[in-house]
Amino acid sequence: MVNLSWLQTFCTLVETGHFTRTAEKLAMTQPGVSQQIRKLEQHFGQNLLQREGKRFRLTDAGEQVYRQGRQSLAQLSQLEQSLATDDPYQGHCRLASPGSLGLKLYPLLLEQLVSHPGLSLDYRFAPNDGIERDLSERRLDLALMTRPSALAELRCEPFASEQLLLVTPSHCHEVDWPTLQSLGFVGHPDGEHHARLLLGANFPQFEQDDPLPLRAFSNNIGTILAPVARGLGFTVLPANAVQAFAPQSALRIHPLPNPVEETVYRVQRRYQALPKRFELLLETMAGALMPAQHPI
Incomplete structure (x- = not known):
């Protein structure tokens, strides 16, 4: 696995075109920049720069490393921003429930999507066995089931009835x-x-x-x-x-x-922390199911 610090230094050097300016931008010493570039070249087993006095140009390998490195660093930066923000009204939510619950909940959750355009929803109507399997195989983030799960990797707690x-x-x-x-x-x-x-x-x-x-x-x-x-x-x-x-x-x-009354369980993977956007959906579902009104 390539060292991300070396990769960041290399990409910054390519963009500034100068060892001294790279050192200033990254709060490093110039020998420190040179050392990280050498370590990156050793990692890939070939020269990434063709040095010409105080100037340099990229080798073919250097061009490839820069293009892929810049793309990878941008994706990581985007991921960090997304995780740091954890916007309660942005992102994709994957839920499931037995059909009877879905008939009541799905229209109410769609209303939340209308109010919050940054949210998107994948809601599946499925029997308990199918829900349990999809949660275990990471095709769902959260579900309601009408029986507790027997799988150790899933956490269940009573949610409604x-x-x-x-x-x-x-x-x-x-x-x-x-x-x-x-x-x-x-x-x-x-x-x-x-x-x-x-x-x-x-x-x-x-x-x-x-x-x-x-x-x-x-x-x-x-x-x-x-x-x-x-x-x-x-x-x-x-x-x-x-x-x-x-x-x-x-x-x-x-x-x-x-x-x-049949107990309704909230089920998710045991060690998964749900993003904040699920709080709105859980509040909506809880409001719809508790207390339940029955026509008898």
Whole structure:
């Protein structure tokens, strides 16, 4: 690895064209400048300057080192300025959440982009497993998950909660276990997990009987309730996903004796310090999710 101090001295010498002026500009002695140039030549194993008395000209190798060196030093300077500034309203943010949360949060985050043109956003709707993998592989900076991560390199902390709702077609005024069996289940990627949490807490038969018959399945958060609205079954979904569906008149949400809330976790890589621009997004998401308002 080339010594950046030597490279800076060399580029400054090329630009001033004089050893004495270079020494003055860098607060060095003239022998110190000459020594660093020799060390740089030794590093590359060839002459970078063709000396002609007190003057010099660049060799072909010197031309290449100067062009690349100046570019590299400029990039490092830009990086230092960016890190020193850490503008809370500038930069790119990579986030993800399960779809039900995304339906609520994504429009609100877009409003922040409208207010702050220096921000840009990559927001992904994904299941917990995919989010966990993308965080681990550094394709995301921050995410919300509805279960704690099992990976040691990720840090999780409770952030909010989302109520799980039992949703049937609007013609079902009351629900009991035989009614649910008759309707059948509308599945989705987290359907088994949600059903186990909510139905297991309210219907003793859930753990005893055979699995509920599957009437339909969708992995698109916006279409999971479409079969329910057509009378093809029931499902269990977080409140935000239910609220986003239209027409609401085609659905019926059933209060249950034992309500269940799913914890929402804030997840990021354990030793990563997030830039200040994420503070605005976290405040926006927290304001949207806490306290949650549920339509039951």
